[in-house]
Amino acid sequence: MYDLPPDLDRLRTLETWLTLTLDRVRQQIKNVEQRQQTAPQDPPPAPTPRPRTPDWAIVQTGIGTPTTEIHRGDCWAAGKTLTPITAERARAELADGAKPCDACRPDRPLGMPPPQP
Known part of the structure; x- marks a missing residue:
């Protein structure tokens, strides 16, 4: 007080x-x-919709020697540089040697064989 x-x-x-x-x-x-009584009431602004999480994404990683990695769109290990891609492109990238993420394993739901060591 x-x-x-x-x-x-x-x-x-x-x-x-x-x-x-x-x-x-x-x-x-x-x-x-x-x-407030005399002014026309404006409707509240509509909430800005969040962008849809992509199903699949590609990331260019590596320092000096770029490596392409394929991720599920909701992968926690992908970082913030995801580029959304289609399932067909993800399959094609994996077939061409892109590395599937070790955390989200996008090759499994895409029906791709596991990478060879």
Whole structure:
């Protein structure tokens, strides 16, 4: 709790200031309520839809020697550089030697044989 002044003069001054401040706040509330009643009500903005998670994605990885990796679209290990691709392109990339992600194993649901070591 705040410490209040011990003397009556300062307490009265504080009371006057608080009363004036409360009057200003109440007047502002009335002004805002009047504006809201007279202004046309805009509908709330529609939420921005999140982009659909792709089913399959490709990532260029590697430093110096680029490596192409195929991931499921919801793979936690893919990072933020996913490029969405179709299932057909994912199969073609895997057939051409792209590496399937070790975490999400996209080769399994695509019906591809496991990579050879």
